[in-house]
Amino acid sequence: SAVISQKPSRDICQRGTSLTIQCQVDSQVTMMFWYRQQPGQSLTLIATANQGSEATYESGFVIDKFPISRPNLTFSTLTVSNMSPEDSSIYLCSVVADNYNEQFFGPGTRLTVL
Amino acid sequence: KQEVTQIPAALSVPEGENLVLNCSFTDSAIYNLQWFRQDPGKGLTSLLLIQSSQREQTSGRLNASLDKSSGRSTLYIAASQPGDSATYLCAVKDYGGSQGNLIFGKGTKLSVKP
Numbered sequence: 001s002a003v004i005s006q007k008p009s010r011d012i013c014q015r016g017t018s019l020t021i022q023c024q025v026d027s028q029v030t031m032m033f034w035y036r037q038q039p040g041q042s043l044t045l046i047a048t049a050n051q052g053s054e055a056t057y058e059s060g061f062v063i064d065k066f067p068i069s070r071p072n073l074t075f076s077t078l079t080v081s082n083m084s085p086e087d088s089s090i091y092l093c094s095v096v097a098d099n100y101n102e103q104f105f106g107p108g109t110r111l112t113v114l
Numbered sequence: 115k116q117e118v119t120q121i122p123a124a125l126s127v128p129e130g131e132n133l134v135l136n137c138s139f140t141d142s143a144i145y146n147l148q149w150f151r152q153d154p155g156k157g158l159t160s161l162l163l164i165q166s167s168q169r170e171q172t173s174g175r176l177n178a179s180l181d182k183s184s185g186r187s188t189l190y191i192a193a194s195q196p197g198d199s200a201t202y203l204c205a206v207k208d209y210g211g212s213q214g215n216l217i218f219g220k221g222t223k224l225s226v227k228p
Contacts, residue, residue, distance in 0.1 A: 001160075042203065042218040043158075058215070092157055101146055101165075101207065103216060105158040 002027055002095050004106035012112045013083055020079045021109045023093030028073035031096040034066070037108070038089045046091075049076040083113045116141045116208050120219035127194055128227050135189040135222045137204030142182045148216065149178050149189050150203040158203065162189070194226045 003026040013019050023032065032049040046066055048056040055068035069077045080087050093106040117140045127133055137147075146165050150158040162171045162178040164187070170179040177190040191198060201223045205216040 004157075006157075042220045043205075043216070045215045090155070090157075102160060102163045103148060103205075103207075104160055105150070107157040108155075110155060 001102075002029060002097060002104045004093055004095060004104060006093055006106040006109050008109060009107065010110040010112075012114065014114055015084055017083055018079055018081045019083065019111060020077050021091055021093075023076045023078070023106055025074045025095055029095040029097075030073070032070060032076045033094040033096075034068065034076070034078045035092045035094055035105075036089045037092065043092065046078070049078075080111065083111075085113045087111065088113045116144075116206060116217045118204060118206055118217050118219040120202075120204055120222050122222060123220065124223040124225075126225040126227065129194060129196060131194050131226075132190070132192050133194055133224070135191070135202050135204075135224070137187040137189070137219055139185045139187075139206050139217075141208065142185050143209055144182065145207040145209050147178075147180055147187050147204065147206045149176075149187075150205065152201045152203055152221070154201075161202075191224075194224075196226045196228050199224055199226050 005024045007022045034046040035043045036046050037043045045058050046061045049068050049070040051070045065081055067079045090108040090110050092108045096103050119138045121136045148163045149161040151161055152158050164171050164180040175192040180187045201221040203221045205218045207216055
């Protein structure tokens with residue numbers, strides 16, 4: 001398994017500002033991902049964080065809004081830029097174990113935008 | 115496009131009861147299926163992973179089955195306890211798309227009454 005931590009655990013932000021969320025894994029992993037869970041909804045994949053190259057974004061998500069860094073095999077950041085109330089969600093970091101393809105999730109960052 | 119449905123959306127049972135949560139998916143060409151538990155405002159805890167070649171997996175009081183041909187999975191919880199109260203999510207991974215793109219159902223919210 002993989003132990004994943006995220007910072008911050010929650011934040012309340014003003015419209016128009018940006019927030020950077022950090023994800024730390026206790027072991028080196030090839031695959032890291034960022035998901036969003038909007039209120040009352042299930043999870044949606046935002047992007048795959050690639051080590052040493054640009055992130056790969058899913059349809060409906062763009063780099064200018066959600067820039068991602070992946071400086072090494074244990075760490076990634078997601079920035080939510082120019083926030084609006086519609087960005088209020090839980091943001092979750094996820095990794096895939098190198099064997100069996102089991103996927104693990106961090107505790108999430110609960111973001112509220114006023 | 116793969117779609118995952120979970121029935122029922124909510125379930126309330128008395129402590130000690132055995133129960134079954136249902137998950138169905140529209141495209142049987144899946145790589146694996148994973149059951150998660152989510153406590154309110156928290157991240158996801160992986161419960162069971164079933165590879166496409168497997169029929170079931172067991173962990174303690176939990177048993178998950180997979181019938182790819184009919185596009186169904188069930189999560190059986192034996193002797194339910196109040197601590198089992200949470201939302202249970204089913205997710206499938208297709209062969210296509212991003213490697214991290216788990217497609218989630220909307221979940222079953224379980225409440226176990228003492």
